[in-house]
Amino acid sequence: MSKVKLSEHAIDLIKEICASFDNEESELINVLHQVQHKLGYLPAEVQELISKELKMSAAKVYGVVTFYSFFTMKPKGENPISVCMGTACYVRGSEQVLDELKRQLKIDVGETTVDGKFSISALRCVGACGLAPVVMVGEKVHGRVAPADVKKILEEYSKGCLSD
Ligand code: FES
Numbered sequence: 388m389s390k391v392k393l394s395e396h397a398i399d400l401i402k403e404i405c406a407s408f409d410n411e412e413s414e415l416i417n418v419l420h421q422v423q424h425k426l427g428y429l430p431a432e433v434q435e436l437i438s439k440e441l442k443m444s445a446a447k448v449y450g451v452v453t454f455y456s457f458f459t460m461k462p463k464g465e466n467p468i469s470v471c472m473g474t475a476c477y478v479r480g481s482e483q484v485l486d487e488l489k490r491q492l493k494i495d496v497g498e499t500t501v502d503g504k505f506s507i508s509a510l511r512c513v514g515a516c517g518l519a520p521v522v523m524v525g526e527k528v529h530g531r532v533a534p535a536d537v538k539k540i541l542e543e544y545s546k547g548c549l550s551d
Contacts, residue, residue, distance in 0.1 A: 391430040400425055401433060405440035412443045415451055419458055428459045457510075464499045464506035466544045471521040473512030480533070481520035485509065487534035488522075491541060504545060 393401075404421045408414035418437060423429050429452050431445075438445040452458045470476075470485045485507070489495055492505050499506040515521050518530025522540065529540055 391432045393432050393436065397426060397433075398436065401436050402440060405437060410440055410442065412441045415441060415443070415448065416455075419448075419452060423458060428462050430460055430462075459497065459508070461497065461499060461506075462503075463508075465504050466524050467506050467508065469508050469510045469513070469523040471511070471513050471515075471519070471523075472509045473516070473519075475512070475516035476520040479519045481522075483534050484520055484522060484532050484537060487537040488541075491537055505541070 401422055404425070405418055407421075408418050415437075418441065419429060422433060422437065426433065431449075434448045434452060435445050438448045441448075452460060468488060470481055470488065472481055472485070485496070488507055492500055492507065494500055494505070494507060496507050496509050510523075513521055513523060513528070515528055515530065518528065520530075520532050522529045522532045524540065524544060529536075532540070
């Protein structure tokens with residue numbers, strides 16, 4: 388796996404976040420959340436730095452990152468797509484929407500397209516059950532999405548460069 392070189396800015400940011408939680412090992416999950424929110428993902432180099440700052444083993448940090456599905460070690464696409472798999476969305480067909488996304492983008496959940504434009508993840512309830520099934524692209528919520536809508540949604544973000 389290729390190494391990620393952390394910028395000075397990223398190093399400072401990670402140190403700052405750890406310090407804001409008093410470099411407490413018990414705050415690991417909060418630290419990981421914040422760092423992922425800022426950097427988008429948690430590669431090994433980021434985990435190592437966090438383990439140093441919180442004075443804990445890198446293996447322990449890795450264990451937590453891989454245990455929880457909302458943490459990712461891979462960079463997300465320019466347009467991260469999240470499909471809600473909460474109950475309301477699921478019963479209204481979010482799985483079929485997810486399958487259509489995977490088919491059109493030719494990637495699986497947790498992966499990013501080769502051109503870096505899209506990634507797919509599955510989420511639990513995002514709090515918009517009235518709009519089920521819900522698909523988020525970045526911060527934008529798409530409600531009542533049917534598999535037939537997927538192509539149009541992707542085109543909206545791919546600026547015409549998506550092949551069929
Ligand atoms: S279950 Fe999907 S938004 Fe609540």
